[in-house]
Amino acid sequence: xxxxxSGIEHVLTHLDKRRFFSLFLLSILLIFSIPIAVxxxxxxxxxxxxxxxxxxxxxxxxLVVALRFRRVIAAVIVGALIGGGSMLAQASFRNPxxxxxxxGISHAAALGVAVxxxxxxxxxxxxxxxxxxxxxxVAFFAFIFAAFQVVLILLLSWWAGLxxxxxxxxxxxxxxxxxxxxxxxxxxxxxxxxLATVIFWTFGDLxxxxxxxxxxxxxxxxxxxxxxxxLHKDLDLIVFGDELAKASGVExxxxxxTAVIISALGTALATAFVGVLAFLCLLSSHVxxxxxxxxxxxxxxxAMLTGALLLTWSDLLSRTLxxxxxxxxxILLSFIGGPLLxxxxxxxxxxGND
Amino acid sequence: xxxxxxVTVYYGSFKALNTVDVEVEAGEVLALIGPNGSGKTTLLxxxxxxxxxxxxxxxxxxxxxxxxxxxxxxxIIGYAPQRLEVNFAMPVLDFVLTGRRAYASWDYxxxxxxxxxxxxxxxxxDHLITRRLDQLSGGExxxxxxxxxxASEPKVLLLDEPTSSLxxxxxxxxxxxxxxxxxxxxxxxxxxxxxxxxAYRYADKTLILKDGQVFAAGRTxxxxxxxxxxxxxxxxxKVLKEFRAVLPEDPHVL
Numbered sequence: 001x002x003x004x005x006s007g008i009e010h011v012l013t014h015l016d017k018r019r020f021f022s023l024f025l026l027s028i029l030l031i032f033s034i035p036i037a038v039x040x041x042x043x044x045x046x047x048x049x050x051x052x053x054x055x056x057x058x059x060x061x062x063l064v065v066a067l068r069f070r071r072v073i074a075a076v077i078v079g080a081l082i083g084g085g086s087m088l089a090q091a092s093f094r095n096p097x098x099x100x101x102x103x104g105i106s107h108a109a110a111l112g113v114a115v116x117x118x119x120x121x122x123x124x125x126x127x128x129x130x131x132x133x134x135x136x137x138v139a140f141f142a143f144i145f146a147a148f149q150v151v152l153i154l155l156l157s158w159w160a161g162l163x164x165x166x167x168x169x170x171x172x173x174x175x176x177x178x179x180x181x182x183x184x185x186x187x188x189x190x191x192x193x194x195l196a197t198v199i200f201w202t203f204g205d206l207x208x209x210x211x212x213x214x215x216x217x218x219x220x221x222x223x224x225x226x227x228x229x230x231l232h233k234d235l236d237l238i239v240f241g242d243e244l245a246k247a248s249g250v251e252x253x254x255x256x257x258t259a260v261i262i263s264a265l266g267t268a269l270a271t272a273f274v275g276v277l278a279f280l281c282l283l284s285s286h287v288x289x290x291x292x293x294x295x296x297x298x299x300x301x302x303a304m305l306t307g308a309l310l311l312t313w314s315d316l317l318s319r320t321l322x323x324x325x326x327x328x329x330x331i332l333l334s335f336i337g338g339p340l341l342x343x344x345x346x347x348x349x350x351x352g353n354d
Numbered sequence: 355x356x357x358x359x360x361v362t363v364y365y366g367s368f369k370a371l372n373t374v375d376v377e378v379e380a381g382e383v384l385a386l387i388g389p390n391g392s393g394k395t396t397l398l399x400x401x402x403x404x405x406x407x408x409x410x411x412x413x414x415x416x417x418x419x420x421x422x423x424x425x426x427x428x429x430i431i432g433y434a435p436q437r438l439e440v441n442f443a444m445p446v447l448d449f450v451l452t453g454r455r456a457y458a459s460w461d462y463x464x465x466x467x468x469x470x471x472x473x474x475x476x477x478x479x480d481h482l483i484t485r486r487l488d489q490l491s492g493g494e495x496x497x498x499x500x501x502x503x504x505a506s507e508p509k510v511l512l513l514d515e516p517t518s519s520l521x522x523x524x525x526x527x528x529x530x531x532x533x534x535x536x537x538x539x540x541x542x543x544x545x546x547x548x549x550x551x552x553a554y555r556y557a558d559k560t561l562i563l564k565d566g567q568v569f570a571a572g573r574t575x576x577x578x579x580x581x582x583x584x585x586x587x588x589x590x591x592k593v594l595k596e597f598r599a600v601l602p603e604d605p606h607v608l
Contacts, residue, residue: 014484015445015447015448015484090442091442094439094441094442095441096441096442232461233452233455233458233461233462234455236444236448236452236455237452237455239441239442240438240439240440240441240449240452241435241438241439243399243404243433243435244433244435244438246403246404246424247402247403247404247428247431247432247433248428248452248453248455248456248506249423249424249425249426249427249428249429249455249456250424250455251424289442293444293445294444294445294448295444295448295451295452297461
């Protein structure tokens with residue numbers, strides 16, 4: 001017994017402690033990244049921000065710092081929602097290439113944006129103005145369409161047995177239909193401004209988040225974070241196949257249904273406010289597997305932290321690289337993330353371990 | 355302990371099991387033998403509640419298995435599949451811990467860790483504890499999968515070809531471990547086997563399946579007989595009583 005106890009200490013030292021340390025390190029990095037991301041920007045440089053904080057500065061510096069802070073907090077929450085959601089989706093689909101966007105959320109949400117723009121045309125005089133004065137309305141439509149898509153996909157795949165293949169096939173089939181409707185609208189119905197708005201929306205940009213949006217994100221985030229993490233033990237089981245899960249007391253269909261709904265709604269919430277950031281899913285979960293690994297108890301918080309870090313830094317870069325031009329962060333994320341992911345995959349394959 | 359009564363299982367329109375009856379007492383070792391596709395795996399999966407029989411039922415101490423809540427059932431019946439889908443690699447210890455899902459509340463406790471380690475030790479796989487599943491050999495993975503089934507401390511162990519990818523030394527080790535579990539802890543062991551010698555040596559009872567039906571069942575020494583085995587497998591088999599072994603006859607030696 002004493003030998004097994006010492007064995008356990010050894011294992012805890014080597015596995016769990018290392019993972020806790022990784023999570024701790026990621027948290028520290030994130031905490032330090034927030035002030036850095038607030039300090040740098042197009043108009044006011046870090047020294048301006050510092051001098052404002054120490055009380056001797058221009059009047060509008062406060063506003064800029066507040067707006068930047070809002071943007072950075074939005075990046076942290078959206079990154080965490082998408083990062084954690086992708087971990088859930090990948091475990092449910094048992095596929096490291098899956099993400100909540102595999103369900104076709106992005107297409108549905110884009111269609112929602114287009115529909116919201118059209119609906120406003122009638123009485124309110126110009127979608128362009130509306131989309132800037134009431135962006136909330138657009139986000140609402142994007143979320144409703146995405147949520148509807150999730151329900152539709154789950155119903156379809158329920159009839160087909162709710163296995164992973166049915167889920168993916170149903171998603172792809174329905175996404176193409178959405179895409180066709182969207183293209184049709186883009187081709188025949190939408191005017192240039194509306195077209196530009198829809199396309200800009202699909203880029204994914206944190207500038208769309210205002211105070212009211214941030215409030216909703218702040219309220220929704222702890223809820224989703226808790227639900228993400230609460231599923232950790234069952235996610236561990238479901239990655240090894242339905243039969244093993246069933247033999248261990250977990251009903252795989254029910255479990256997959258729960259995980260997919262939670263991850264899709266979490267991601268839809270983030271997507272509705274900032275647009276499509278699909279690449280963040282792949283990147284955050286792969287980085288997490290590399291540096292944290294193990295059970296989902298560690299991987300889900302890891303993916304949330306990694307997603308938040310990646311989005312915060314990508315947004316910082318997108319604001320500063322081509323200053324005074326501010327790039328949509330989605331473009332930068334894919335541009336830098338693509339090569340980075342290829343590099344990571346090759347490195348892992350060559351070294352053969354984590 | 356476990357009674358299978360008139361179980362019929364379909365895959366679509368294919369009848370995989372046809373009115374199968376089995377009876378196993380606590381502490382017995384039962385070998386399921388039969389050609390490929392005869393329904394051994396299907397029977398194991400039906401016994402642990404993964405598959406539902408269309409007709410008939412499986413009873414565990416008199417209670418119908420499909421009416422026992424799955425979480426409770428998983429504490430009583432441990433299942434080790436023949437192969438494991440490894441889509442995401444995690445270290446061996448984490449995987450074995452998942453065998454204790456039914457005992458864990460918010461997270462796995464120190465006790466869960468200790469029992470998982472004990473299970474790995476029992477299968478002489480404790481040195482693999484920090485290795486990732488995708489870095490194990492076929493035989494190592496098989497031992498880890500069996501350790502995971504043991505980690506739930508089940509009264510009934512169902513194993514699907516537990517020796518299929520092991521070298522001779524580990525084959526003997528695992529079979530000895532299973533027998534000692536049945537003798538010392540009254541664990542009921544039900545395993546499908548292709549090696550008839552293993553069945554002959556280690557099983558108290560043997561059940562022969564052919565085309566989803568019970569061809570013969572009973573005490574191993576009554577069932578493993580040349581006149582029974584030949585029509586099942588379609589080859590001539592020699593039962594060597596003095597070596598306690600079953601071998602195919604060599605057509606080139608007269």
